[in-house]
Amino acid sequence: MTEPLVSIICLCYNHASFLREALDSVLDQTYPKIEILIVDDLSTDNSVEIIQDYVHRFPAIRFIRHTQNQGNCASFNEALLLSQGEFIIDFATDDVLYPDRVALQVEAFQKLGATYGVVYTDAELIDEQSTSLGFFYARNASGQLFPKPVQGDVFSEVLGRYFICPPTMMIRRLVLEELKGYDPELAYEDFDFWVRSSRNWKYHFLDQVLCQRRMHPHSLSRRVYQKGDKQLASTVKVIQKAQKLVRTPLEREALKVRIKYEARHAYLTANYAEAAQLLQILQEEGGMTAVYKLLRMLTKQKVPLQFLRRWYHRWRYGHTSA
Structure with missing residues (x-):
């Protein structure tokens, strides 16, 4: 079975404190066919200097540097148009990927039918110092997860409740092309993406912890x-x-x-x-x-x-x- 190309779109805005750990986790992936695109959305810290250092050391990285702040949705769409991967990861550069994240999600996709558009997983939660805060899903003594993840047709579930950790998703490119990317008129993307994509595409939950989601006061979720x-x-x-x-x-x-x-x-x-x-x-x-x-x-x-x-x-x- 051929190995499909995976595009990791790295979105940065004032993530200098976390950027090296984030980019190192992308470069440390065990999966061989990855393209890396980084968008800096007019950071006011030294994020650009750090990114330029990585681009110098790893010339295959594509770097898009904004002169005006455009927001996450428009930034992602810009990189999506330049990307070529069959599968896409939307990666905020304050988070961290586990080394086998891409490999295991691609493997899951290859076992699923063509109607599956998203594979999502569990995540470890970390603070600003990368100290573990636990996991996105709580597990009881019998191994049941809360919030309960759902597979297949998840449209009614995503309408009614939150149960997906956004940075864990790997997305089939065809889904994003059908939706014409994220809606740039919105301040955030996940709820809108879940609603629009799950109308026509199935979701699969892979019960693995494959990334770290950073919880800090400046993240969108905290506002x-x-x-x-x-x-x-x-x-x-x-x-x-x-x-x-x-x-x-x-x-x-x-x-x-x-x-x-x-x-x-x-x-x-x-x-x-x-x-x-x-x-x-x-x-x-x-x-x-x-x-x-x-x-x-x-x-x-x-x-x-x-x-x-x-x-x-x-x-x-x-x-x-x-």
Whole structure:
């Protein structure tokens, strides 16, 4: 069986502290047919100097240096157009790949049918000092994972809940070409990609830990559900797209679950405009129960109940939430 080319698109913005560890992990892959593309999205630290050192030592690396900040989605799309791999990894340069990451995911793809577009895995979580914080999936004594991963047709599942660790994905190029890449109008890509891709493509979960996801205060994921969070506006747009894609009552119920979840968090983080939009969509979907009618009234009045979310997080996790 021939070895397909894999393109690793490395996206950098002010990752100087983590960049060498990240790029070394790409170069240390055991899989032989890899192309590396690095996009620096106008970093203000010394990321560019570090990247140039790697390009000098490894001339096969393709380096795209931005003179204007374009965001992750547009940066990824630019590199995607230049790439040639049959499979793609979207790699943030604050994360770390395990050496056999590419080899094992390619092997998994080669055992699957052509209708499978994504292979995703478990991940180790690390802090700024690369100290382990555990894993993305919790495992009970019998080996069951939480959140429960799903395989095959995952469309209704990605509508209703989060269960995929984004940096673990390997994506079939045909999927991205069908979608015309990421939506550059959005502040983040994963939820939108999951919704649009899973409508026509199957997902496979490979129960392996194949990368490290870095958790630090400046990551996009840590800014979700804060007051003024620009990602919520993107979430509203993705939900509006999902409205046009749902086909079954089960999928519509999953969409309502997601809308309610996002509306609650938008309200409880004082993002009232997005909360109002989400509640309007919920009404369109016929999901306005008495609780959410009350939430709509509180949203209109901008009644500040953010302390409830902080209290819940203190009770649930032992700390306050931003």
